[in-house]
Amino acid sequence: MSDLDRVLAQVDADLDASLERLFAFLRIPSISTDRAYADECRRAGQWLADDLATLGLEAKLNATPGHPIVTGTSHAGAARRVLFYGHYDVQPVDPLELWENPPFEPRIVANAEGVKRIVARGSSDDKGQVMTFVEACRAYQKVLGRLPVDVAIVVEGEEESGSANIVPFLAAHKDELKADVALVCDTGMWDAQTPAIVLSLRGLMHDEFVVRAADRDLHSGYYGGAAANPLHVISKVIAAVHDADGRVTIPGFYDGVLEPPEHVKAAWAQLDLTPENFLAPIGLSIPSGEKDRLLIELVSSRPTFEVNGLWGGYTGEGSKTVIPSIATAKISCRLVADQDPAQVRDAVRAFIRANIPADCTVEFLGGEGSRAVAVAHDSPDLAKAAEALEKEWGKPPVTAGEGGSIPVVGQFKKVLGQDTLLIGFALDDDRIHSPNEKYDLASFHKGIRSWVRILAALAE
Amino acid sequence: MSDLDRVLAQVDADLDASLERLFAFLRIPSISTDRAYADECRRAGQWLADDLATLGLEAKLNATPGHPIVTGTSHAGAARRVLFYGHYDVQPVDPLELWENPPFEPRIVANAEGVKRIVARGSSDDKGQVMTFVEACRAYQKVLGRLPVDVAIVVEGEEESGSANIVPFLAAHKDELKADVALVCDTGMWDAQTPAIVLSLRGLMHDEFVVRAADRDLHSGYYGGAAANPLHVISKVIAAVHDADGRVTIPGFYDGVLEPPEHVKAAWAQLDLTPENFLAPIGLSIPSGEKDRLLIELVSSRPTFEVNGLWGGYTGEGSKTVIPSIATAKISCRLVADQDPAQVRDAVRAFIRANIPADCTVEFLGGEGSRAVAVAHDSPDLAKAAEALEKEWGKPPVTAGEGGSIPVVGQFKKVLGQDTLLIGFALDDDRIHSPNEKYDLASFHKGIRSWVRILAALAE
Numbered sequence: 001m002s003d004l005d006r007v008l009a010q011v012d013a014d015l016d017a018s019l020e021r022l023f024a025f026l027r028i029p030s031i032s033t034d035r036a037y038a039d040e041c042r043r044a045g046q047w048l049a050d051d052l053a054t055l056g057l058e059a060k061l062n063a064t065p066g067h068p069i070v071t072g073t074s075h076a077g078a079a080r081r082v083l084f085y086g087h088y089d090v091q092p093v094d095p096l097e098l099w100e101n102p103p104f105e106p107r108i109v110a111n112a113e114g115v116k117r118i119v120a121r122g123s124s125d126d127k128g129q130v131m132t133f134v135e136a137c138r139a140y141q142k143v144l145g146r147l148p149v150d151v152a153i154v155v156e157g158e159e160e161s162g163s164a165n166i167v168p169f170l171a172a173h174k175d176e177l178k179a180d181v182a183l184v185c186d187t188g189m190w191d192a193q194t195p196a197i198v199l200s201l202r203g204l205m206h207d208e209f210v211v212r213a214a215d216r217d218l219h220s221g222y223y224g225g226a227a228a229n230p231l232h233v234i235s236k237v238i239a240a241v242h243d244a245d246g247r248v249t250i251p252g253f254y255d256g257v258l259e260p261p262e263h264v265k266a267a268w269a270q271l272d273l274t275p276e277n278f279l280a281p282i283g284l285s286i287p288s289g290e291k292d293r294l295l296i297e298l299v300s301s302r303p304t305f306e307v308n309g310l311w312g313g314y315t316g317e318g319s320k321t322v323i324p325s326i327a328t329a330k331i332s333c334r335l336v337a338d339q340d341p342a343q344v345r346d347a348v349r350a351f352i353r354a355n356i357p358a359d360c361t362v363e364f365l366g367g368e369g370s371r372a373v374a375v376a377h378d379s380p381d382l383a384k385a386a387e388a389l390e391k392e393w394g395k396p397p398v399t400a401g402e403g404g405s406i407p408v409v410g411q412f413k414k415v416l417g418q419d420t421l422l423i424g425f426a427l428d429d430d431r432i433h434s435p436n437e438k439y440d441l442a443s444f445h446k447g448i449r450s451w452v453r454i455l456a457a458l459a460e
Numbered sequence: 461m462s463d464l465d466r467v468l469a470q471v472d473a474d475l476d477a478s479l480e481r482l483f484a485f486l487r488i489p490s491i492s493t494d495r496a497y498a499d500e501c502r503r504a505g506q507w508l509a510d511d512l513a514t515l516g517l518e519a520k521l522n523a524t525p526g527h528p529i530v531t532g533t534s535h536a537g538a539a540r541r542v543l544f545y546g547h548y549d550v551q552p553v554d555p556l557e558l559w560e561n562p563p564f565e566p567r568i569v570a571n572a573e574g575v576k577r578i579v580a581r582g583s584s585d586d587k588g589q590v591m592t593f594v595e596a597c598r599a600y601q602k603v604l605g606r607l608p609v610d611v612a613i614v615v616e617g618e619e620e621s622g623s624a625n626i627v628p629f630l631a632a633h634k635d636e637l638k639a640d641v642a643l644v645c646d647t648g649m650w651d652a653q654t655p656a657i658v659l660s661l662r663g664l665m666h667d668e669f670v671v672r673a674a675d676r677d678l679h680s681g682y683y684g685g686a687a688a689n690p691l692h693v694i695s696k697v698i699a700a701v702h703d704a705d706g707r708v709t710i711p712g713f714y715d716g717v718l719e720p721p722e723h724v725k726a727a728w729a730q731l732d733l734t735p736e737n738f739l740a741p742i743g744l745s746i747p748s749g750e751k752d753r754l755l756i757e758l759v760s761s762r763p764t765f766e767v768n769g770l771w772g773g774y775t776g777e778g779s780k781t782v783i784p785s786i787a788t789a790k791i792s793c794r795l796v797a798d799q800d801p802a803q804v805r806d807a808v809r810a811f812i813r814a815n816i817p818a819d820c821t822v823e824f825l826g827g828e829g830s831r832a833v834a835v836a837h838d839s840p841d842l843a844k845a846a847e848a849l850e851k852e853w854g855k856p857p858v859t860a861g862e863g864g865s866i867p868v869v870g871q872f873k874k875v876l877g878q879d880t881l882l883i884g885f886a887l888d889d890d891r892i893h894s895p896n897e898k899y900d901l902a903s904f905h906k907g908i909r910s911w912v913r914i915l916a917a918l919a920e
Contacts, residue, residue, distance in 0.1 A: 009861060025691035035776030092780055098676075161778050188682075206779040215743030217555075219893040220766045221647075221662060221864030224794050225749040226739065232698060233747075239699035242692065279686065282674030286819045291687040298685035306680045307691040308782050313769035314790060318493030318621050319666040319826065320552055321792050321865075322768050322893055329691075330774060332781050334684050356636040359746045366779065404681030405781075433679040433782050 002142060004456050008249040008269035011448050018107075018135045018448065019118070021051065025088075025127050026106040026120040030091035032067055033161040041157045043228045044088045044127075048155055049133065055141050057153065058194075064165035066155030069321075074150045075177065080459055081150040083179035086130035086186060087159030087180045090122035098435035108441065116441040121349060125224070125432035128439035129185040129391040129424050130155055132447030135405035137451060148459035150179045156408070159186075162206075162368045170415045181381045181458065182412040185447075190398035192440070196387040197382065198375070198422035200300065200401035201409060203335030204368030205344050209352055211237075211327045218323040228359050230327035231312050234450040238329065239354040241305050246289045248305050252347040260301055268296045271400065281429055283411070300401035305348070307430040329410060333369075341369025370407030379419050381458060388453035389423070394444060397423075423454070463604060464916050470599040471908050472861070478595045478908065479568075479578070483510065485587050486566040486580040488899070492527055492549030493621040499616045501527040504548045504587075508615055511594065515601050517613065524625035527617030532634065534610045535872075540772035540919055543611040543639035543878065545868060546646060547619035550582035551893045558895035568901065576901040585892035588899035589645040589884050590615055592907035599912060601796035604627040608919035612637045619646075619907075622666075622828045623867040630868075630875045641918065642839045642872040647906075649882035650858035652900065655910070657842065660760065661869060663795030665804050665829030667868035669812055671697075671787045672821045678783040688819050690787035691772050697815045698789065701765050705865040706749045708765050716798035720761050728756045728860065741889055760861035764794040765808070790826075792864060801829020830867030839879050841918060848913035849883070852906060857883075883914065 001397050007178045030044035031037040033075045035203055045061050045068045052059035052072030062069045067089060092101040101107060106120035118128060133153070154177060155167045170177060190196040213228040229425075243249050260268075273296045275285050289298040312327030314320035356362045375382075382399075389397045402422070405444075412420050425447035461469075469479075474759040490504035491497040505521050505528045510534030512519035522529045527549060529868045553563040561567060566580035578588060593613070608842030614637060630637060655847050673688040702708050709832075720728075733756045735745050749758040774780035793804055805827045816822045831897045835842075862882070872880050885907035891897045 033780065034776060046829050091782075092776060093776065094774070094776070095677075148821060160780075178508060181520070204681075204781065206781065208779070213744065216558075216891060217894045219864065220764070220768065220792060221664075221794060221862075222759065222888065222892075223742070224764040224766050225762050226747045226755055227742065227744055228746070228748040229766055231770045232702065235695040235698035235767070235770070238692060238695035282678060282687065284687055284815070284819050286675065286688070287686045287794065288688040288819070295686055299682065302685050304680070304684040306689055306781075306783055307695070308680065308780055308784070309773035309775045310691045310695070310787070311771040311775045313767065314552070314554070315769045315771045315788075316494060316552060316554070319668070319790060319792065320493065320620075320768055320893070321664065321666070321766075322551075323766055324768070328771070328775075330779060331803075332680060332779065334681060357746070357748075357750070359744050402682075403684060404679065428682065432682075433780070434677040436676075449856060 004452070005140045007143045007452050009039055011135065011142045011452060014139065015445055018131070022118070022128060023106045024241055024446070027104055027123055029104045030089050032158050033092060038067065041089055043109050044203050045070045045157050046343035048088055053154060054092045055137050057151070062169065066165045069157065069166065069169050070155040072151070072153040074147060077148060078148065078150040078212065078459065079339065081152065081179040082458060083152045083154060083177055083182040083412065083416070085182060086155045086185045087126045088130065088155050089157040089160050090125070093121050095435065100436055114422070116233060117438040118434060118441060121437050123439040124426045124430035125437065126159065126186045129426065129447065131205045132444060133183070133185055133283055133451050134427060135258045135448045136455060139448070140455070148455050152179055154344060156457050157275050159406070161183050166184060166215055166408050167411050167415065170411055174416060178416055179418060182418050182420040184406060184409060184420055184422050185350070185424050186406055187402055187404070187422045188426035188428065189443070192427055193393065194395055195393045195397040197386060197397045197399050198402040199399050200226065200374040201372060201422065202300070202403050203339060203341060203370045204332060204405035204407065205335060205341040205367070206330070206332035206346065207345060207364060207366040208328065208330045209355065210365070212325060213359065214323070214325050217325050220321040223323055227323055228357060229323050230360060231324060233357060233360050234310070234312070234327040234329055235351055238307055240355055250305070250347050250351040251380045253344065255343065257303055258337035268294055268400065271296055271398070273280060296400065299403040301336055303336050303339060305331065307331050334405065335369070336372045339372065341371060345369060361427040363412060369403060371410050373410040375420055375422060381419065382421060384457040385421050385454050388457040389450055392453050393452045426449070467599045467603045467912050470603045471534050471552070471595065471912060474599065475905055476837050478591070479636050480781055482578070482588060482591045483566045484583055485591065489553050489563055489564045490549050490617060492618050493552060498527065501549055505530050505617050508548055512613060523645070524629060526625045529617065529626065529629050530615040532611070532613040534607060536606060536610055538608065538610040538919065541612065541639040542918060543612045543614060543637055543872065543876070544593050544641040545642060545644045546593070546614050546615045547586045547617065548590065549617040550585070550587070551620050553581050554825070555670055560896055577898040578901060578904060579898045581897050583897055583899040584886045584890035585897065586619065586646045587885065588904055589907065592716060592885060592904060593643070593911050595908045596911035596915060600915070608915050612639055616895060619866070626868050627871050627875065630734060630871055634876060638876055639878060642878050642880040644866060644869060644880055645883045645884050646866050647862055647864070648886040649887065649903070652806055652887055653853065654855055655853045655857040657846060657857045657859050658862040660834040660862050661832060661882065662760070662865050663799060663801060663826070663830045663832040664792060664865035664867065665795060665801040666790070667808065667826040668788065668790045668794040668823060669807060669823070670823045671816065672785060673819065674783070674785050677785050680781040680783050683783055687783050688817060689783050690820060691784060693817060693820050694772070694787040694789055695771070697812055700815055705751045710765070710807050710811040713763065713804065715803065716800060718765055718797040724826065727803055728754055730864070731756055731817040731858070731860065756860065759863040761796055762903065763796050765791065767791050767913050794865065795829070796832045801830065801831060805829060830865060831870050835880055835882060840880065841880060844917040845881050845914050848917040852910045852913050885910070
């Protein structure tokens with residue numbers, strides 16, 4: 001029995017214990033975007049650091065101005081070294097009432113077809129995915145007493161809230177973290193049977209704006225018809241952002257957006273990403289974006305403008321005949337190719353200002369952003385990882401872009417000068433960022449096995 | 461010293477005690493629109509019924525399917541009888557943090573010019589105004605042992621939440637409530653020195669609609685660009701309601717809207733209601749409504765469509781890259797002349813449905829309404845009341861329409877067959893429905909004195 005087979009057998013034999021460790025991690029409500037959970041974020045980071053220490057790694061909980069960054073490094077003199085990145089923070093859980101089980105009480109739930117799933121906030125994004133790599137390392141330690149490659153594991157606690165501190169951290173710890181290749185486990189499979197290696201990610205710019213009209217809430221009888229209503233103003237601004245064809249009308253918004261090569265578009269057209277298989281599962285049927293684009297383009301190679309939150313006026317029970325004085329919107333843009341987050345922010349703000357009537361004011365809060373990233377599709381490590389995944393899943397991985405954003409990936413190239421392989425085992429129906437987030441037991445189990453194979457392949 | 465002068469002197473002498481009674485009334489948080497305050501509404505009604513009993517009136521707290529209705533009646537065989545209407549319920553107090561003092565801890569506060577004001581929720585709308593009439597009756601009882609007219613005082617607890625139960629109550633108690641004329645104290649002065657008798661009120665239709673897209677909240681990276689965003693949809697609907705000239709575009713919305721006679725418009729043009737004196741005090745300068753209308757038209761003789769509340773998606777701290785599944789709006793329309801609330805509701809709903817994309821759904825909750833009312837401007841009682849007001853204030857009252865809505869007034873004519881005189885002492889800067897609502901001490905004191913004079917005049 002080869003070393004590899006022995007390690008894979010250890011993964012299978014240890015699965016229940018692996019799940020127990022993951023559940024302990026999932027029970028910590030490490031919501032990074034809400035300051036009220038700062039202590040829980042620290043607790044989650046400490047839990048992971050303690051666990052990495054049991055693998056014989058040099059484990060640290062590194063303080064930052066925000067939530068701490070966990071590192072676990074080995075320097076055993078292996079031929080090659082990999083940097084693994086993930087995050088231990090999770091999204092908020094609202095609306096809480098839509099959760100079938102409490103979000104931080106993980107459990108295994110079988111669906112109608114008997115498919116077993118790990119249900120909890122963070123099960124898929126990203127604690128479950130991080131632990132696939134950690135458990136792969138554990139199996140090597142247990143069976144061989146060493147890892148096939150040296151590792152620098154970096155797990156941050158601010159991925160869901162802007163990753164403000166990871167970049168300075170990378171720059172400050174360059175030498176310690178430098179590796180031959182970076183591995184990120186925060187993306188998805190193509191489908192439940194088909195693995196994927198993501199070749200591009202969209203960037204992100206998020207902002208918040210507050211529209212103010214009168215200096216107080218007004219009686220809609222006395223002032224209605226004469227006083228500006230900020231809810232009307234903010235609605236007109238938002239409505240003006242997209243034209244009838246779903247295109248963003250903000251001047252300069254599309255600067256830096258590139259068309260993929262024809263052969264790539266041709267390959268995408270073959271991918272059979274249709275409204276039936278992509279939108280029907282979430283109760284929709286009609287793509288809402290630019291009319292002249294493939295669905296795969298809309299969600300990977302085209303930029304977006306989304307309102308993520310909007311509120312103002314009376315939102316309680318019953319009615320209140322008020323003209324409010326304030327309306328607020330949280331927005332975010334997914335960026336592609338060479339779009340510059342700062343330029344997009346400025347274009348968006350200029351557009352909003354231009355659509356605010358003379359009597360009203362607008363204030364902006366936020367405006368952070370990150371560029372899109374493309375991963376080299378000709379690196380030898382990509383070929384090795386693809387071969388390893390094919391061995392585990394019985395079919396080659398799909399290599400395409402993905403619409404999500406992982407701000408740090410661009411920095412691995414920029415700061416550390418290394419390529420990144422984006423390999424994850426999440427599924428489209430994992431409900432990440434939504435109530436009842438889940439991670440298939442198969443994603444977790446075969447995800448661990450996949451990393452065992454990939455680490456062996458990258459060692460050579 | 462005439463009886464009238466003795467009663468007026470009693471009003472002056474008793475002012476402090478009158479204020480103490482009002483404060484006790486104001487301390488009860490009778491917010492009718494929020495079920496959590498149902499007991500407080502009952503408590504406010506009971507307090508008033510007990511107080512009316514001390515005037516020798518037959519006082520009752522009449523149960524309804526909603527909040528109880530207070531009545532106080534006399535049958536002393538006076539030559540004439542008046543029905544007085546007011547309400548003891550108040551608006552919600554949010555945003556609470558903008559109140560300088562707790563809303564239900566009334567106090568006298570002098571402004572920079574030394575003008576004394578009663579500050580509390582309900583001080584102006586409508587507990588303070590109700591008590592001007594009650595205290596006038598009290599002064600008559602004290603001095604003469606009788607009222608110059610018989611009275612039927614009716615004070616409801618649902619004026620701020622749709623007045624669902626007052627109409628059936630009027631119908632069921634027709635004979636008991638029938639009077640020669642109805643008096644309503646829920647309107648304003650023209651300015652701090654000039655009294656007013658309101659000749660028309662706008663009607664009201666309020667509704668709420670919920671737009672749904674995907675069957676769950678979505679990750680804006682994976683689905684952004686392809687999935688419908690209900691916040692975009694609801695913004696486009698709201699933005700489509702008004703054209704660039706401030707006109708409502710909803711087909712049929714203006715059916716039943718009438719143009720006032722030219723001589724009325726001419727008189728209004730003389731009223732000197734300008735952006736400087738009407739909008740500047742609330743921090744605005746440009747009328748937002750139909751461009752070709754007088755300000756007085758916009759706020760009294762023209763209908764409106766207002767969004768009173770709007771919300772959806774993530775509204776907490778920080779950012780959340782989510783595409784929400786639901787967006788909600790509370791809306792209300794001020795109605796004029798012959799507009800039919802049910803027809804306006806149906807026109808609004810049809811317009812909204814027509815603006816919802818195929819993939820989304822819309823649900824409506826609410827849709828209650830009341831017609832606008834016009835008060836006969838040639839009735840002898842109007843002339844008597846105007847003369848009485850002139851004696852108290854030293855100048856004749858302005859007679860114009862007002863933009864607010866008092867649903868029940870139309871019913872006095874319809875159900876009881878009697879005209880209504882709308883006489884109140886509120887001021888534009890009373891901040892009714894807003895934080896720091898106030899009622900000038902002069903409004904309260906001279907309001908009581910005004911009713912003493914009006915009751916004497918109406919007795920003849």
